[in-house]
Amino acid sequence: MKNLRNILFFYSSFTTKSGRVEYGVYCLANILLSLLALDLYRNVNLDNGKILNIFYSCLIILITFVPMQAVTTRRLRDLNANPSFVIFNFIPVLNIAFIIFLLLVKKAIVSK
Numbered sequence: 001m002k003n004l005r006n007i008l009f010f011y012s013s014f015t016t017k018s019g020r021v022e023y024g025v026y027c028l029a030n031i032l033l034s035l036l037a038l039d040l041y042r043n044v045n046l047d048n049g050k051i052l053n054i055f056y057s058c059l060i061i062l063i064t065f066v067p068m069q070a071v072t073t074r075r076l077r078d079l080n081a082n083p084s085f086v087i088f089n090f091i092p093v094l095n096i097a098f099i100i101f102l103l104l105v106k107k108a109i110v111s112k
Contacts, residue, residue, distance in 0.1 A: 011070065012067055012070050013074070014070050014083075016077075017075075018078055019075075019107070020104075020106075022074075023072075024103055026068060026071040027103065029064070030064050030068050034060075034061070034064070036060060037056075037057035037060040037061055038057070040054075040057040069086060073086050079105060079107060085098075
């Protein structure tokens with residue numbers, strides 16, 4: 001229930017922490033919406049009303065951008081890593097490995 005509350009209400013918060021399940025849900029939603037945007041873009045036809053598909057695909061990408069960066073920052077905070085590593089999301093091949101790493105790594109145990 002806590003994960004659902006975080007997904008619905010704190011999707012653009014950069015300050016809290018998020019676990020693997022919440023990060024996985026965001027990644028799955030991002031992949032599905034990206035596939036929808038690619039399908040819309042693939043069906044663009046300049047001769048009829050499907051020209052709006054370019055607008056819709058850009059809108060989908062823009063809507064998913066901030067929540068994905070926010071949940072990545074929160075996941076890095078959960079791992080006690082530097083949140084500036086979110087820059088790896090912008091490196092084309094490295095971002096896939098970075099997402100898989102964040103999905104698989106468990107929370108670091110810090111002893112004080």
